[in-house]
Amino acid sequence: MRFFPILATFLCSFLSGVLLAQPGEKTALWHSFEKVEFKLNGIPARIIKPRKPLPGNPWVWRAHFPDWHVEMDSILLERGFHIAYINTNDLYGSPKAMMIWDDFYQHLVSEKGFASKVALEGVSRGGLYVYGWAKRNPAKVSCIYAEAPVCDFKSWPGGKGKSKGDAKSWQQLLEVYGFSEQQALAFTDNPMDHLEGLAAYKIPILHVISLTDKLVPSDENTFPLVERYQKLGGPTTVYAMSRGAQTLEGHHFPIEHPAWWADFITQHSVPVQKPLSSAAYVRIRGGLPNAYRVITEQKKATVAFLGGSITHNPGWRDKVSQFLQEKFPQTAFTFIKAGIPSLGSLPHSFRIEQDVLSHGKVDLLFVEAAVNDRTNETDSLTQLRALEGIVRHARKANPAVDVVLMEFADPDKFGDFRQGKKPVELANHERVAAHYQLPSIDLAREVYDRIAAGEFSWEYDFKDLHPSPFGQELYFQTMKDLLNTGFSLEEKPVKPLAGIPPLVGGSFDNGHYVSIKEASLQTGWKLIENWKPADGVGTRPGFVDRPMLEATTPGAALSLNFSGTAVGIALVSGPDAGEVEYRIDQGPYRKMDLQTQWSQQLHLPWYKLFASNLPDKKHVLQLRMAATKNPKSKGTACRIVYFLVN
Template identity: 55%
Template sequence: MNRRSLTFTLAYVLCLFFFSLSISAQDMVSIDTIEWKGFQRYNFKIGERDIRMVAPRSELKGKPWLWRARFPDWHTEQDSILVAEGFHLVYANTDNLFGSPQAMEVWDKVYDLMTKKFGLNRKPALSGVSRGGLFVYNWAKRHPDKVACIYAEAPVCDFKSWPGGQGKGLGSESDWKKLKEAYGFASDEEANSYDDNPIDGLDELAKNKVPILHMIGLEDQVVPPEENTFILVENYLRLGGPATVVPCTQGEQKLHGHHFDIESPRLVADFIKYHSVREAKLSSKTFYKIRGGLKNSQIKFERDKKGRVAFLGGSITYNSGWRDSVVNFLQERFPGTEFEFITAGIPSMGSVPGAFRLERDVLSTGPIDLLFEEAAVNDATNGRTDEEQQLAMEGIVRHLRKKNPAADMVLFHFVDPDKIDSYNRGEIPEVIKNHERVAEYYGLPSLNLAEEVTRRIANKEFTWEDDFKNLHPSPYGQGVYAHSMIDMLKTAYGGHLDQDDKITANQSLPMLNVAAFDRGVLVDISKAKIGKGWQIVEAWKPTVQTGTRANYVDVPMLVSESPKSKLKFKFNGNAVGIAVAAGQDAGKIAYRIDNGKWKTQDLFTQWSTHLHLPWYYLLAIDLESEEHKLELKVIEDKNPNSSGNAVRIRYFFVNGLD
C-alpha cells in the first residue's frame, strides 16, 4: 500500500472511530477492512445491521455515492466503474424487512451517518435489484428531495405481485409471510389493501424530477414487468417524472427470466454519474467582501499574543453553534494567543439595543480588538425604520473605534424566510442595504449569509424545510454559517505580515449622519423622578406563568400599573428611550420632551402574550445635543390584546454628550 492509500485508509478508520464515540456501544459493534475489486471496503455494524462502505482512491468533488439495496454482490460492474471514477459505494443489510417502515428507520440512520459524519453528498444515487425496488422507492418517496437518481433492475414495485403472487407472477409463500410480519399486516386482506407500494404516491418524487432508469427482462416470470415496472413508469410519466426503461434481451434469461445480463454497465454508470455529479457548490467567496480587512487584529493576535474578541447580536449569536466554530478557528489560526471572548448576544436584540448596550455589555471591561455584529434578522422583524437601522449601526462602529481606533469589525447578515423571498424576487432586503451602506463607508468586512443561503437552496444544495429548518439554524445550518465565516476569516487572515507592518488607527471619517448613536449608554432607573403610582421593585418577576428573558427578571424594575401615574427624567444627549419588559399586560404611555407635544406609544408587542419581551422603545432621535427633560405617564387606553396597563422599565437609554 502506498503512502497516499495508507493515509486515506487511516482517515476512514479514524472517522469511523470518532463516529463510534457518539453512539452507544451496542450500536457500533466492530470495524474491519477488506479488499473489494482493488479498493478498500469498510465493514461495521449499527446494532445488528451490517454496513459496507467502499471508498474510491480519489473521490469526486461533492462526494457522490451509490447506495445499494439488497444483493450487493450481484451485477457489480457498474458499481466498480463508479468507484473507480470517484464514487463511494454503500450498502446496509436490511434482509427480510422488504422496504417496511422498520427498514426505512435503518436507512435514515445510515443516511445520517454517511452525510453528517462522513460528509458524503446529501443526494445519493439509489440502486435497487429485485426486492431492492421496495427499499429504494419507499425511501425516495419518504425523502424525495434527497435523491439524485434511481437505478432499478427487475425491481419489485408492488408486493402484491411479488412475493404476494396475486397476479401472473410466481410469488413466494415464505417471503409473503415474512413481508406481512415486517409490515405488521394481520391478514392477506390488510396487505392487499395497502396503498403505499412503489407504484403509489409518486407525486412528490415526480415534482422533484428525480430521474429513474429500469433494466428489465421481458420474460421475467418472478417479477413480471407488466405488474411492476410498466405500471410504475406509466404512473411516473403521467406525473411528469423523467423515466427510462431498457429491456435486456441479449444473453441467457435465467431463473424464469428474472436473471439476465446487463447489456451496458457503462450506460448505467453514466446515467448515475450524470445525475449525481452536478455543478460545483457555490463558492462562499461570492457572498463576502473583505474591504478594509482585519490586518490590525491579525497583527495583534500574531505578535502580541493577546486578543479581545466580542460577539454582539440577537438570539442567533446568543445560541451556540457558529460562534463556537469561529472561536475554535481563531484559537487554531493563532496558536499560543491568549484570547478573551465576550459573548454579548441577547435574544430579540437588534442594532438599536446594540448601540445603547455596547458600552455595558462589551466595552465596559476595556477596548475590543475584533467585534462580530449581526442585526439583520431582528432589525427587520422588530420593525426598525431605515433611519434607526443606519443610526444604530453607524453608532456601533464609531463607539467601538472611539474606545480602540484600531479595532476591527465584521458584519454578518443572517437569513430568514422574508429575506429568501426578497432575493427570489430579485430584490435586496432593505435592512441589508442599510447595514451595507455603513459597512461600505467604514470599510468593514461583511458576509451576506441571507443571500448565500437563498442561492444555495436555489442551487439545490440543501432545503430550508429539511436541512436549514429555521432562522435559528439547525446544526446543519449552523455548519453552513460556520463554513462561510471561516472561509472569510481564512481569506482575511491569509496575508503575510511583513516585519514593518504596524497596527494603525482606522481612518477618521465624517459621520454619515450626525445623529448616529455613537455615544449610546444605558441609564439606571434610579435617575428618574417618580410620582405617585410608580415604584422600584428590586427583584421583579411576573405573577403569572409567562416567559422571561435574562436580565429582565429578578432585577430592579421601575413599575407602574396605574393610569395617570407620571415620572420625569432629565438627560443630556440627542436621543432617548426606554427599555421595558413588555408582557401580556403591557399598557400604553404618553410622553413629551421639553414640554412639547404629547405623543403615545403602545408597549404591547406581537410576542407579548407569551413573553415579557425586552424591548427598546426610541422616544426621540432628532434632538439637539444638550440637556432635555422627558415626561412620561401611563394612560388608560390600552391595546385590545393586552390584559392591563403595566409599564415596567428596566433602563432608560440615551445617546449622550461626550
C-alpha cells in the same frame, strides 16, 4: 528531429520506475498508476493519478496507512478517481492535524481542480482524522468509508475499556493534544461526539469491521457511533468481515467484496456536484489584519459576538470560537457572548457599552441584526444610525478593532429576492460596511441562492431562522472562509474616525444605559429590586430577577434629566403592557404603544426610542402612563429596565 531523444528519455525514465515530475515533485509508479510525491508547507503529501480522470476530478482522501488494503483504491483509480494523502501520522486527528488537512484540501481544490466534495477513507486510527475533519467541514464531504475505525481514543490508544490500548501511543496522543490524563478522559469531541451537523448534511458512512477485533473493539467504537448517528438521522452501513484469517487480535482482516465499497464511494461522489461558492457572498474589503496581528504577535485577544437569538444560541458562534482556538493554539482568547434574543441594531447600539466594551479591549467584533431589524420593524434611518453607532463606538474604544457585519437569513427576505429587490436591512448593513471598509457576509442571499439551486430546502434542512444544525454548519463554513481570507491581508493603518465623515447624522455612537435610579418618580411608580412576573408568563435571562421600575395605573409619572441627542427605554413588554405618553423639554405629549406581537406569550425585552437627533445638550424627558391601551393588552403596565441615552 528532437522528438526522438525526448521520447527516449521519457521511456528510460518510465522503465526505471520514475516518471517525469514538476519542480518540487517526485513521480513514480504505484500499482501501475502514477504517484506524485511533494511537500505542502514542508509536510510530505502525495496524489495517485487515474489513467483517465472522471469529469470534475472526484477523489478519495486516505488518512494514515496509505498503502494498506489497496484493492478498493485501485478499483477507484481505474474508474477515474484520484487518491490523495498527506502525512499527519502520529497527530491522532488533533487540531494541529485538522489545520494541515484544511491547507491540503484548499491546495487540491483550488490549485489542482479537484472536486469540492471528497470521499474520506479512514483505517484504524484514521477514524480520528476523517471524523474530526468531516465534523468541521460537512459541506465538503461526499461520504465516509472506514475500516475498523477508532471512534473514541479512550478505547484506543487509551485502553480504558475492553481494549488493552497502547501505552506509548496514548502518551504521544496526550502530548499532541496538550492533555493531562484527566483532560483526555473528559474530552467530548471524539468521532462519536457532536455528530449533529454531519447527520444534518446526510453524509453516508460505511464501516467495515471485525466482530472479533480486540484492539479497537466495535462495542466501544463503531457501534456507539453508528447508533448515535442513526438516531440523528445519519445514513449508515456496517459490514462485518468474517471470511479469511484475522490477525492482530482481529484488527487486521481481509477485505471482502472491495468492488462493493468502491461502488459505495462512486455512488456518492459521481457525478461530481458543483455547489455554489461562498466567496460570492463575502466582502473582505479591509480584511482582518489588525486582529490577526494581535492574535499572532501579542498572543492574547478578545473576540466579541453581538447579536440576537441567532448569536445567543449555540452553533456557529461556538464553532467560530473553536476554529480560532485551533488555528492559533498559542493564543489566549477571551470570548464575549453578547447575544440576547429578540434584539436588533437599536438595542445593540445602546447596550454595547455595558455588554461588550466594559469587559476590556475588543480586537474582533461580530455583529448581526438583520433578522430582528426586519421582525421588529425598525425603520431604515434608525438602522443606519444604530449600525454606524456600533462601529464608531467600538472604534472609539479601540481604534484598531476589526468588525464583521453579518446578514442572516429569514423567509421574509426571500420575498424581496424573488422580486429582484435587496432587503432594506441587508442594504443598510452593506452601506455601513462599505463606508468603514469592514468585512461583511450576506448569508441571507447565500441561503436563498443555494435553495434556488436545489442544494437543500428551507423546510427540511435549514428549517428556521434559528438555524438547524445544518444551517449552523453553513453559516460557520462561510465565516471560516471569511476569516481565512481576511487574516491573509497585510495590515494597514486604521484610518482615524475623525477622518471618516459619518454616513448619516445622529448616529448612536455614544449610546449607553442610564440607571433607572436616575429617574425622578412622581406618582404611581415604584422601584422593584428583584422583579419577576406574577402571571407565570415566560421571561428572558437578564430581564428578570433584577431591579425594575414598574407602573400599572394610568397617570403614573416620572421624569429624567439627560444630556445627549437621543433618549428611550429598555423595557419588558408582557401581556399587560400598556401605552405611555412622553414629551421632551416641555414639548407636546406623544403616545407610544408598548405591546408587541409576542407580548401575550412572553415578557419580552423591548427597546423604544422616544427621540433622536436632538441638539446635543441637556434635556428633560417626562413620561406618564396613558389611560388607553392596546385592545390585546390585559393592563396598563410599564416596566423599565434601563433608560437609553446617546
